[in-house]
Amino acid sequence: MDPNVVGMNALATQVVIRLPHTDAAGVLFYPRIFDLEEELFERWLESGGMSVRAMLERKLAPTPIVRCEADYRAPVRVGDRLDARLEGVEAGRSSYELRWSFDLGDRRAMDVRVRRAAIDPSAGTSVDLPEILRKWLMESDARIRART
Amino acid sequence: MDPNVVGMNALATQVVIRLPHTDAAGVLFYPRIFDLEEELFERWLESGGMSVRAMLERKLAPTPIVRCEADYRAPVRVGDRLDARLEGVEAGRSSYELRWSFDLGDRRAMDVRVRRAAIDPSAGTSVDLPEILRKWLMESDARIRART
Amino acid sequence: MDPNVVGMNALATQVVIRLPHTDAAGVLFYPRIFDLEEELFERWLESGGMSVRAMLERKLAPTPIVRCEADYRAPVRVGDRLDARLEGVEAGRSSYELRWSFDLGDRRAMDVRVRRAAIDPSAGTSVDLPEILRKWLMESDARIRART
Amino acid sequence: MDPNVVGMNALATQVVIRLPHTDAAGVLFYPRIFDLEEELFERWLESGGMSVRAMLERKLAPTPIVRCEADYRAPVRVGDRLDARLEGVEAGRSSYELRWSFDLGDRRAMDVRVRRAAIDPSAGTSVDLPEILRKWLMESDARIRART
Numbered sequence: 001m002d003p004n005v006v007g008m009n010a011l012a013t014q015v016v017i018r019l020p021h022t023d024a025a026g027v028l029f030y031p032r033i034f035d036l037e038e039e040l041f042e043r044w045l046e047s048g049g050m051s052v053r054a055m056l057e058r059k060l061a062p063t064p065i066v067r068c069e070a071d072y073r074a075p076v077r078v079g080d081r082l083d084a085r086l087e088g089v090e091a092g093r094s095s096y097e098l099r100w101s102f103d104l105g106d107r108r109a110m111d112v113r114v115r116r117a118a119i120d121p122s123a124g125t126s127v128d129l130p131e132i133l134r135k136w137l138m139e140s141d142a143r144i145r146a147r148t
Numbered sequence: 149m150d151p152n153v154v155g156m157n158a159l160a161t162q163v164v165i166r167l168p169h170t171d172a173a174g175v176l177f178y179p180r181i182f183d184l185e186e187e188l189f190e191r192w193l194e195s196g197g198m199s200v201r202a203m204l205e206r207k208l209a210p211t212p213i214v215r216c217e218a219d220y221r222a223p224v225r226v227g228d229r230l231d232a233r234l235e236g237v238e239a240g241r242s243s244y245e246l247r248w249s250f251d252l253g254d255r256r257a258m259d260v261r262v263r264r265a266a267i268d269p270s271a272g273t274s275v276d277l278p279e280i281l282r283k284w285l286m287e288s289d290a291r292i293r294a295r296t
Numbered sequence: 297m298d299p300n301v302v303g304m305n306a307l308a309t310q311v312v313i314r315l316p317h318t319d320a321a322g323v324l325f326y327p328r329i330f331d332l333e334e335e336l337f338e339r340w341l342e343s344g345g346m347s348v349r350a351m352l353e354r355k356l357a358p359t360p361i362v363r364c365e366a367d368y369r370a371p372v373r374v375g376d377r378l379d380a381r382l383e384g385v386e387a388g389r390s391s392y393e394l395r396w397s398f399d400l401g402d403r404r405a406m407d408v409r410v411r412r413a414a415i416d417p418s419a420g421t422s423v424d425l426p427e428i429l430r431k432w433l434m435e436s437d438a439r440i441r442a443r444t
Numbered sequence: 445m446d447p448n449v450v451g452m453n454a455l456a457t458q459v460v461i462r463l464p465h466t467d468a469a470g471v472l473f474y475p476r477i478f479d480l481e482e483e484l485f486e487r488w489l490e491s492g493g494m495s496v497r498a499m500l501e502r503k504l505a506p507t508p509i510v511r512c513e514a515d516y517r518a519p520v521r522v523g524d525r526l527d528a529r530l531e532g533v534e535a536g537r538s539s540y541e542l543r544w545s546f547d548l549g550d551r552r553a554m555d556v557r558v559r560r561a562a563i564d565p566s567a568g569t570s571v572d573l574p575e576i577l578r579k580w581l582m583e584s585d586a587r588i589r590a591r592t
Contacts, residue, residue, distance in 0.1 A: 018186060018187050018190050018200075019186050019190065019200055019319045019320060019321070019325060020183040020186050020187070020319065020325060020327075022319050022320035023315045023316065023318050023319065023320070024315060024318035024320070024322045024323070024373065024374050024496075024500055025315070025499075025500060025506060025508065026204070026320045026322075027320070027508065029315060029316060029482075030478060030482075030508075030509040030512060030558075031316075031475035031476070031478035031479055031482075031512075032475070034474060034475035034478075035168040035475055038166060038167050038168050038474075038475075039166050039168070042166050042167065042227075051227055052166075052167055052226050052227065052468075053225070053226050053227035055469075056174070056226060056468055056469060062469060064469065064471065064474075064516070064519070065474040065516055066515070066516050067514065067515050067516065068474060068475075068513065068514055069511070069512065069513035069514075070511065070512055070513075071511050072508070072509055072510050072511065075508070075568075077201070077320065078200050078201050078204060078320050079190075079199055079200065079201035124519075167467045167468060167469070167473060168467065168473060168475075170467050170468035171463045171464065171466050171467065171468070172348075172352055172463060172466035172467070172468070172470045172471070172521065172522050173351075173358060173360065173463070174470075175360065175468070177334075177463060177464060178330060178334075178360075178361040178364060179327035179328070179330035179331055179334075179364075179464075180327070182326060182327035182330075183327055186325075186326075186327075200320075203321075204320055204321060212321065212323065212326075212368070212371070213326040213368055214367070214368050215365070215366065215367050215368065216326060216327075216365065216366055217363070217364065217365035217366075218363065218364050219362070219363050220360070220361055220363065223360070223420075225468065226468050272371075312486075314482060314483050314486050314496075315482050315486065315496055316479040316482050316483070322500070331464040334462060334463050334464055335462050335464070338462050338463065338523075347523055348462075348463055348522050348523065349521070349522050349523035352470070352522060373497070374496050374497050374500060375486075375495050375497035
């Protein structure tokens with residue numbers, strides 16, 4: 001068995017690079033790491049009892065992306081199995097950031113940071129982070145610190 | 149745990165629809181079902197002892213797509229868990245077809261067919277299917293027939 | 297100047313293959329031709345006085361995809377300029393099909409067919425094609441026939 | 445006529461948001477801005493007498509992405525026409541950065557920065573920027589400064 005995203009837990013997972021993630025240079029096409037981040041994010045959210053579906057159905061404040069960045073440190077190819085790990089979280093009043101690492105064996109392949117902000121979709125204005133999300137961020141933070 | 153592609157076996161799997169698969173109409177953006185098909189195909193290939201990586205490294209004849217088609221029978225949304233099943237295979241001399249179904253609960257959501265053909269990448273001409281691939285197609289066919 | 301989709305008219309256009317359209321095999325990743333089809337479709341719709349935006353804002357019946365197919369006849373690579381042409385249209389009561397060809401120089405690279413069906417998005421049931429859409433299909437058909 | 449990327453010149457262009465760029469939240473799916481950046485980059489490269497094709501064919505040192513970032517300041521939707529502008533370039537010994545802005549009318553929608561580095565693809569090590577690329581970066585810089 002070889003799923004694309006192999007579940008270990010919400011904070012550490014294996015990701016397999018497939019043809020749709022690559023380009024003619026033979027390596028990951030750079031924005032596709034954010035497609036993978038979105039999948040990891042949605043799984044992380046679900047592990048905390050939330051979902052993008054609930055956000056879209058306005059049962060929970062949606063949190064669109066306000067900023068993203070990635071550093072590419074080693075090329076990755078079709079069939080590569082990357083270890084993806086949530087390395088850090090940071091919560092502000094209305095926004096929060098997740099930091100992910102992607103390792104290929106012993107080598108860091110990529111670092112990714114994505115900041116999302118809670119909004120009132122009708123008004124388009126920022127709102128406080130929902131309590132359930134704030135708690136899950138704090139618990140994730142505690143779990144990350146407990147690793148070492 | 150909630151991977152995107154949840155392994156059950158090489159011929160029947162669960163697929164989760166994520167935000168990258170959707171568009172502003174709120175449903176799957178139609179070509180993304182083929183991105184998912186490619187993932188299923190690569191897993192199926194690996195279950196048979198092959199890989200796209202081996203094809204790209206010319207250890208095995210690559211099999212580019214020569215034809216694809218899809219029928220969309222019911223809309224699917226973010227968070228939907230689809231049951232994906234290999235419904236049939238067909239092997240010619242140099243080409244082969246995989247037929248997949250995607251069900252949402254009791255309802256058929258999509259049917260997908262993809263035909264690939266073995267080529268000599270230097271000459272660009274078609275070649276006989278590699279023996280390992282032909283055998284895996286026959287075994288898959290037998291497993292599908294044994295289901296009922 | 298070298299836009300991705302170079303306007304000539306709504307029925308014949310040039311499309312440039314870019315890195316995001318390709319995969320590690322060095323050629324177009326097969327579903328991406330439908331991403332390009334969607335762009336061509338949206339331009340064709342706008343040439344007829346309609347838009348996907350109007351469909352999403354419920355000013356016009358949306359027409360989700362019910363079926364698509366593509367035949368891949370020659371590989372295309374980054375930088376290739378394809379001549380895209382609307383080759384035929386077919387209108388039913390509630391559904392319609394557009395057939396596109398993609399040529400690389402003298403050679404046919406791909407044939408694509410996409411069928412869309414008008415729906416009432418609240419009820420999820422099919423409805424008659426909007427009159428403006430039916431007329432644009434007929435005019436497109438007339439223009440295609442006048443080519444020869 | 446309404447191409448996706450409407451040519452004005454290599455440094456200022458219009459980009460139309462299409463369904464493939466969006467997600468179920470009704471707005472641009474965040475990584476897709478980098479797909480558009482890649483298209484703009486390839487056009488910019490071609491305006492300077494280079495191409496990704498030449499890089500892939502090893503006629504010119506390829507310049508894979510080493511870092512990217514984006515700030516999302518206003519939501520964009522299907523049919524939105526964005527003014528894309530090269531706002532700045534920065535050239536190091538072996539790497540260079542392009543900074544793009546995307547405006548929707550009077551409003552800044554997104555800022556994007558992408559850093560690429562020239563490599564020797566056989567050795568995987570960084571090399572000096574090719575002279576033709578360095579010159580085009582300097583000329584682009586001069587044109588940007590001349591705007592005001």
